Amino acid sequence: MPAKPHRILDRVSGYADEAAAYMRRRRHIRKPFARVYYPGGRSSAFPADTEAGRALFLAASRLIDLAPPRRARQARTGSTTSARASR
Numbered sequence: 001m002p003a004k005p006h007r008i009l010d011r012v013s014g015y016a017d018e019a020a021a022y023m024r025r026r027r028h029i030r031k032p033f034a035r036v037y038y039p040g041g042r043s044s045a046f047p048a049d050t051e052a053g054r055a056l057f058l059a060a061s062r063l064i065d066l067a068p069p070r071r072a073r074q075a076r077t078g079s080t081t082s083a084r085a086s087r
Contacts, residue, residue, distance in 0.1 A: 034060070 032048040034056035046053035 032057075 034046045034048070034053055035043055036046065036056070037043045046056055048054065048057055
């Protein structure tokens with residue numbers, strides 16, 4: 001006997017509600033941090049609300065400010081397609 005359509009919709013909407021709740025919890029728990037990697041594979045995480053974390057975030061923002069702006073990609077010309085067509 002096939003499942004009734006409203007039960008399938010209830011199940012799907014239940015999954016969607018669970019997924020939305022998971023994303024809300026994750027967003028609430030997730031806080032910004034800076035991770036530093038050392039030679040040999042060791043790493044340390046510094047939360048943004050610590051003195052070391054603030055210093056790392058400030059240094060990163062200064063590096064970003066110094067970086068040259070990215071150039072926008074130019075649209076491809078039809079030269080490659082016309083070269084193929086002439087073969």
